[in-house]
Amino acid sequence: MQEKQYGIWQPITWAGYAERVKDTAHGLAALGIERGEIVAVLGDNRPEWLIAELAAQSMGCAVVGIYPTSIGEELRHILTTARARVVVAEDQEQVDKLLRLLDEEDPADSEPLLIERIVYYDPHGLEQYDDAVLLEFTDLEAMGRERASEQPTWFEEQIASGSAEDIAVICTTSGTTSKPKLGELSHSNLLTMGQNLTQIDPIRTKDRYVSFLPFAWIGEQMLAVACGLSNGVTISFPEDSATQRSDLREIGPDIMFSPPRIWESMLSEVQVRIDEAGWLKRKVFGWGYDVGDKVAAMRVTGKKPGPALALSHKLADAVATRPVRDQLGLARIRRCYTGGAPLGPDVFRFYHAIGVNLKQIYGQTEICGIAVVHRDDDVPFNTVGTPIPGTEMRITDDGEILLRSASVFRGYHRQPEETAKTVDADGWLHTGDAGYLDDNGHLVVIDRAKDVLTAADGTRYSSAFIENKLKFSPYVEEAVVFAPSDSPDDAGGMTALIILDPATVGSWAEHERLSYTTYTDLAAKPEVYDLIAEETTRANEDLPETIRVTRFVLLHKQLDPDDDEITRTRKVRRNVIADRYAQIISALQRGADDVTIHSRVTYQDGTSIERELTLDIFDLTTYTIPQGRGRRPVWSGRR
Incomplete structure (x- = not known):
């Protein structure tokens, strides 16, 4: 591993890594942690995160990762369900959250917190804290070294006592509809998944991986930990979130x-x-992109370009697309993956056109994050690929996707009834997702089965599919689409709450010399409504007429995981949105011209005020794109 500190990469060898894992395991034992317990880790990705994880696993314990942005009841739910006595926390921010939880009274409907020790690995700001529950990570390791000198054979004995079927990690589910469940994954589950994936996409010992996504997410456990450890990958940790892209x-x-x-x-x-570049650079990139797009369209179906196109592509790559890959940090990428939610086909097409071998995977926490993946040179953009070796898949009569493999999880922690609903007696994992196989045997995922809808003409569709079309616009950060209601007052047609991307819309506003103060002010500008109306109309052109968006509103705020509107992995909680913005949704569906709401705004100093806001509703049925205005290219925000 290596971690960047003060601008310099600090390496940790495999031998140094192993020694620190041993010291930490002894330290945890000195705190009274015993085989079978669960240790919680809360914080951003640092070497200490993985050292704590492997230390716990070495002594027969499991680790539950908690997203560093988690607060309040979400944090309490995970800690009480796991019955964690020791929490390894990153810094002052995370320590403060835990101490606040300990100071609060346990709610009547909640189990008590069992936290006895909080071990922190970034001491900045904690020098004056004297709470007896706190312990610095380096002191834990020192305790471990002292204990190791007294019990020199203990660590190896603990490893020898372990079993492949022991719980290795507990990962939380996305929790889009309720509190997240805690999925138990064994060492065997994770290693089998890693072995099966590398049969398709070999991983080399000298490969490099940059770890910046939370270890609480199954995706990072899957690739950085399971595949990384079993193949000897070097993992690099960026200095902080502000330097991620440059690192x-x-x-x-x-x-x-x-x-x-x-x-x-x-x-x-x-x-x-x-868009900010000069006209010459824009022209050159536009030409290079078009050449790359032609080659990519052939490559993803296993075809090879002819000599003339291959030569043009080499030139286009040198002057246009490789510099963009380099700026993104993707110049050396052999293959990369996306998963956790559907990625729009248009976004896929862009990356392949600039020479990035991006592939979709499909899976869930309950099957170690991966069960289906694209193969190199066989990447239809509207599918998620075919099952990895060792994985069986079938589609039920009502369209639900079922999966079975050695990577199916042990069950939900302390929730046997929920486990029984998810994995049947024959070992099939009921994913709850609806999908079908195309003519080439590729899996096409529609949406969560309960969210699949039927249009008036019988067309089955997914709100997520329409939302992805809208989100392909650089100006749209998030979109939530709603079908017509059963009310006789409903005006008909699909409606949408649209959340702006403040960076790209802000850049556009600056280019248009449009002044604004806050996000709310920007979202209320008529010019911005016109911009989004054109983008939505373009998206509608690619959709069947029965499921086109007819009305939309620009929401006055961004969706926030702290408000439970989206999960920590940025999945929309539809039930929360439908309840919280019921007044706006009702006005959209009635065909109203605007809607007046009350919104509470909280400032950085903790004070808050309630404001009355009137949000305009844009009716696309009376809108036409101005004559002569061309369609903007995929790679640009300009028309």
């Missing part, structure tokens, strides 16, 4: 795995930077 470019990873929001934000960044 990514400096390392130039060989493999990468990120959810759609990362790929979408990188595309938005490209669009903004190209």
Whole structure:
């Protein structure tokens, strides 16, 4: 591993890594942790996160990762369900959250917290804290070294006592409809998944991986930990969130795995930077992109370009697309993956056109994150690929996707009834997702089965599919689409709440010399409504007429995981949105011209005020794109 501190990469050898794991395991034992317990880890990715994880696993314990942005009841739910006595926390921010929880009274409907020790690994700001529950990570390791000198054979005995079927990690589910469940994954589950994936996509010992997504997410456990450990990958930890992009470019990873929001934000960044470039650079990139797009369209179906196109592609790559890959930190990428939510086909097409071998995976926490993946040179953009070796898949009569493999989880922690609903007696994992196989045997995922709808003409569709079309616009950060209601007052047609991307819309506003103060002010501008109306109309052109968006509103705020509107992995909680913005949704469906709401605004100093806001509703049925206005290219925000 290596971690960047004060601008310098600090390496940790495998031998040094092993020694620190041993010391930490002894330290945990000195705190009274015993085989079978669960240790919680809360914080951003640092070497100490993985050292704590492997130390716990070495002594027959499991680790539950908690997203560093988790607060309040979400944090309490995970800690009480896991019955964690020791929490390894990153810094002052995380320590403060835990101490606040300990000071609060346990709710009547909740189990008591059992936390006895909080071990922190970044001491900045904690020098004056004297709470007896706190312990610095270096002191834990020192305790471990002292104990190791007294019990020199204990660590090896603990490893020898372990079993492949022991719980290795507990990962939380996405929790889009309720409190997250805690899925138990064994060592065997994770290693089998890693072995099966590397049969398709070999991982080399010298490969580099940049770890910046939370270890609480199954995706990072899957690639950085399971695949990384079993193949000897070097893992690099960026200095902080502000330097992630530059650190990514400096390392130039060989493999990468990120959810759609990362790929979408990188595309938005490209669009903004190209729009700010001079006309010559724009022309050159436009030509290079078109050549790359032609080659990519052939390559993803296993075909090879002819000599003339191959030569043009080499030139286009040198002068246009490789510099963009380099700016994104993807110059050395052999293959990269997206998963956790669907990624729009248009975004896929962009990355393949610039020479990035991006592939979709499909899976869930309950099957170690991966069961289906694209193969190299066989990447239909509207599918998620075919099952990895060792994985069986079938589609039920009502369209639900079922999966079975040695990577199916042990069950939900302390929830046997929920486990029985999810895995049947024959070992099939009921994913709850609806899908079908195309003519080539590729899996096409529609949406969560309960969210699949039927249009008036019988067309089965997914709100997520329409939302992805809208989100392909660089100006749209998030969209939530609603079908017509059963009310006789409903005006008919699909409606949408649209959340702006403040960076790209802000850049557009600056280019248009449009002044604004806050996000709320920007979202209320008529010019911005016109911009989004054109983008939505373009998206509608690619949709069947029965499921086109007819009305939309620009929401006055961004969706926030702290408000339970989206999960920590940026999945929309539809039930929360439907309840919280019921007044706006009702006005949209009635065909009203506007809607007046009351919104509470909290400032950085903790004070808050309630404001009355009137949100305009834009009716697309009376809108036409101005004559002569061309369609904007995929790589640009400009028309």
